[in-house]
């Protein structure tokens with residue numbers, strides 16, 4: 001069984017185990033109070049025995065599932081082995097030894113009722129564990145869970161042996177105190193605020209000095225953020241935010257080696273804007289993250305970005321202020337860097353395809369044209385080389401398919417794939433924020449690009465009326481991490497970092513809630529790894545949650561070393577989809593000093609906590625989250 005179903009099974013067992021122990025404890029208690037006549041008493045006692053036995057078996061099953069999960073990795077079971085399981089297994093054993101024989105003999109007592117009741121509290125504490133504890137387990141987590149458990153057990157002990165009627169007010173009072181205590185401990189989880197590089201007083205190089213060169217002969221663009229309306233061909237009309245009145249914004253197309261200078265102006269009524277160059281490893285001061293590399297550009301303001309286009313490939317840009325809202329509403333566009341060796345004008349078959357959801361429908365924008373929720377079309381003579389630069393600007397992964405022609409995945413996240421082999425009818429999962437360049441030679445018949453099985457773009461050979469459109473590709477999914485030929489990867493690791501992704505109770509915007517966490521904490525309380533220039537960093541990414549997390553470190557690409565223990569091809573990626581239960585090992589070379597945001601590119605997750613920094617030693621920032629500029633990167 002793979003990991004995700006095991007995690008789901010474990011969660012079902014959690015609840016079953018708690019329910020069974022609750023019932024077992026309840027019946028054992030009722031039996032101890034000797035209800036009615038001898039027959040009823042005996043029946044109650046036997047029912048309690050049966051429930052105890054069932055609870056013991058189910059607890060055993062939980063132990064088994066935990067053992068299976070432990071084979072995948074300690075990250076998946078640490079809190080179960082150290083906290084959740086002992087709290088139910090130990091009283092469960094006591095039930096087997098002390099309570100079961102007594103209940104079976106029809107001799108119930110307070111002594112027989114106590115162990116299953118305690119097991120029930122342990123099982124409930126186990127559920128609490130699942131909600132509040134992630135990896136790594138901290139002392140405060142343990143204290144919170146143990147407090148709830150011992151508190152409930154102590155009260156039960158008192159009631160059973162003192163034989164006292166329960167004073168509801170006392171119980172209510174103790175409960176409130178316990179909850180307050182747990183709350184206090186929970187608040188303690190929040191930890192520090194970002195890292196010490198923030199604030200003007202910190203010593204070091206300020207990030208806003210790490211900027212691109214000025215040059216007379218720069219390629220200049222102006223992007224003006226303003227309100228616009230998106231009209232979908234199917235009839236919907238949506239209020240959007242645009243660059244230059246276009247949604248998506250203009251395709252910025254430059255040549256490798258060009259100096260790029262983009263002036264951002266903000267003409268939105270009430271919304272700050274920045275531009276982040278997604279996947280482009282620009283100098284840190286040009287990275288466009290409000291509160292980290294700049295202040296958000298307020299309405300009426302402007303900001304100029306400069307960088308040298310050293311890497312060819314397909315990239316995109318988007319606002320990073322309130323990005324979860326801004327990108328969805330249209331503040332994004334594509335960036336294509338043609339390789340220095342390529343012809344001055346891009347070949348006719350070279351297209352950009354942005355996939356974005358507007359009004360609940362996945363749309364296609366071909367070469368920066370207005371998005372369509374119907375079929376986009378393009379025509380090329382048979383024999384023409386075609387390259388579709390597919391960009392997923394949504395928050396969810398898309399399964400991309402190409403039917404009607406053998407094709408290669410020529411590039412991933414901007415970088416060429418070495419040894420890309422021909423594929424037929426295959427589908428590939430494209431992470432939110434990721435890019436695939438699909439290349440083929442135009443055949444005689446039509447070619448269909450689909451997203452999640454829905455036709456998106458039809459490429460035909462023009463002239464004659466389009467021949468029958470092929471059905472969307474439905475072949476097996478390609479594992480991109482084993483595609484092509486293996487690329488060399490750095491052998492050593494100077495530093496190891498683990499990101500355990502989870503969904504647990506955490507401080508999100510000052511309120512404890514179910515957030516998306518990294519190592520048990522939510523932004524801005526996730527500890528910042530501080531690295532040194534030149535280091536090779538091995539990152540293990542573990543997804544304990546039930547959601548997919550497209551992880552995106554800024555300013556760097558990673559190379560994939562392995563996925564779920566299977567050696568990978570060393571593919572260069574800047575946005576990689578870590579599915580539920582998955583474990584990825586990637587390597588990042590620290591060659592771009594700065595302060596770098598890293599986050600889940602399901603921006604709805606980022607805004608609920610799943611974002612943090614990667615910092616270089618001695619780099620500081622005068623900017624901070626919040627403040628007068630209302631910097632809000634997610």
Ligand code: C2O
Nearest residue numbers: 276278433552597
């Ligand atoms: Cu497209 Cu911080 O990301």
Ligand code: CU
Nearest residue numbers: 549600602605
């Ligand atoms: Cu996520």
